[in-house]
Amino acid sequence: MLEPAVVEFLANSDVDWVIQDFMSFWLPQKARGLGVKSAFFSVYSATSLVFGGPPALLIHGQGRAKKAEDLTVVPEWVTYPTKVAFRLHEVMNEEDFLDSKSNMSVFERIGRLVQGCEIVAVRACSEFEAEPLSLLKKLYGRPVVPTGLLLPQNKRRREGDERWSELKRWLDDREEKSVLYVALGTEVALSPESIHELACGVEKSGLPLVWVVGRRAGPGSIPSGFESRVSGRGFVWVGWAPQLDILAHPSVGGFLTHCGWSSAIEALGQGRV
Template sequence: MDNKEKKLHVAIFPWLAFGHILPYLEVATFLAEKGHRVSFISTPKNLRKLPTDLPPSLTLVELPLPRVDGLPDLAESTAELPIKKVPYLKKAYDMLEPAITEFLQRSGVDWIIHDFAAHWLPRVVSQIGINSAFFNITSATSPAFLGPPSLLIEGPVPRPEDLTVVPKWIDYPSKVRFKLYEMLQNHDGMDPGVSDFQRIGESIRGSKFVAVRSCPEFEADPLRLLEKLYGKPVVPVGLLPPRRKRSSEDERWVELKRWLDDKKEKSVFYIGLGTEVNISPEMIVELAGGIEKSGLPFVWVVGQRPGPENIPPGFESQVAGRGYMWMGWAPQAEILAHPAIGGILSHCGWSSAIESLGQGRPLILFSGANSDQGLMGRLFEERGVGFEVPRDEADGSFTSDSLAQTIRRVMVEPEGEQVRANAWAMREIFGNYELQNKYLEKLAQVMLA
């Protein structure tokens, strides 16, 4: 059969975190729009939060999450858990193996695209006779930093301090590394029975190819190195920039837009620290102090962590007129696209950075210390699209003065001119939908080959 006529049945199985689920859904939607049959597998609570306007050939497959001791009732994603409870979620996820196996055996699936946590899945699909691909939702820099699968599987689990230096296998100029406080927090989220390193290594080793959320226009060297380290094809799927949907009917957005319309172009900085970044009460005081001391207008989106109750008393009155406080989920893509926004105080999440650089917004880099956010902080500073807030290597502490200074460097000071220009130029890569869709087309071709 001609590849142009052949249609696949592809199963998609992301990890239980929305920073993973949403990029996987982008890939699933693209494949479904190309006429392939797609089964998107997750737990009921997570699936209920997805958009309803999905292509007809994309089916949501519910698998109830097994309960394990230590996992709070009703919790089905990392957004609902403190990081020290995430290992219990991984144990529950592993217990989905029988249900996934049964589904694959009876569903006529040709390919399954899976996440790092399902380290057991390549073994399952090889027994059934299904092709598998591991989709890494991070930038290519992060898995390149971690090294070859043999080391991840058979080597000793790295100590936090082992990951604070540039690895010897990095064969291009780079200063990207973790800071100690970032790795100490990361270790809190690991399952002591099966480390994240082992999960990633086994996912790589057992797959036909590895897909990466990146493109050679931004990460040519890391993508090249990954193929060398893995000894198998590495397929960039592009950056998956969000398909922006305007929230014009949302009264809160209309009100914020009116407020932004009165501000000068690129004069406002946006504070978006993600949904899962944990910040101590002491750090919240310094954070609020730095925002105030910057003297610049801002929009601060306050989610669950930290919640509104953690904002220092009197802060809102002190910044009245200059600051806009938004509580809960916000239409980040629309906010970043507004001409008044001139930069973002970012937790260094890859998805958030893609949205920001897609609009040409420079980054005030404040690593959330989850996953690979620390590596991303170093990478973006190295690429000249942001400045990192100075923080203590051991505990991540910082001062309001250093934060205010970094905000001003990125937003208005002469030394930030090149950073602002570099970020603006990144629109040609991060905001180029035609370029990025080309890589998704290549993914489909690889699976049809």
């Protein structure tokens, strides 16, 4: 339903370029017909894009995949050492990769978009992904421009935030680089069993820790008695948390996360691993 409105806008404007994500695969072709160039800006890493392969393979049957197991191994076109691949449970349900209305996979959308655009810009840098960026140019057959990691700037003032003030005081009392920060992103919903296993692990570690439990899990998901057992060395925060503030605090020395690219970039920006 977005297509007619976007085409009308482009037809009646002096736009030279359209910069877009992967969803609107139809846009480059429509833009070209109106004399407008297009760029695919990927917030995914170059490593992830390389895994998908060249556009022709992305479009025809999810790249090289004939069955789910095919996506659990490193592709044959990858020329550098890597272990990046899907886990089997991540690809067993095909609906995870399909648009239910168009019956078009995420793979095919990216493939059609890359074929239609003039350049691909990637939220990456050569210092971090030199080999994937170089290979991606060959796979895509068009310029691939690293934009840098685009570290977010933390400009929010939190003087009146009582929850943050409490956490900051707690962090201020810890030794430098002694605290493990545990946060699995806003979209990851762990099973109760996984949450209990994670709680058991961080409790046995003996480390000072800040554990941010997402809203999807809820306060009742924390194992009974966990907070009292880690009292004094553990701080549990339920709901959205100021991650940049936490990562920037001198007492934080490690980050246990789901490895989403945005969280990884925020950690890299603060020198956390």
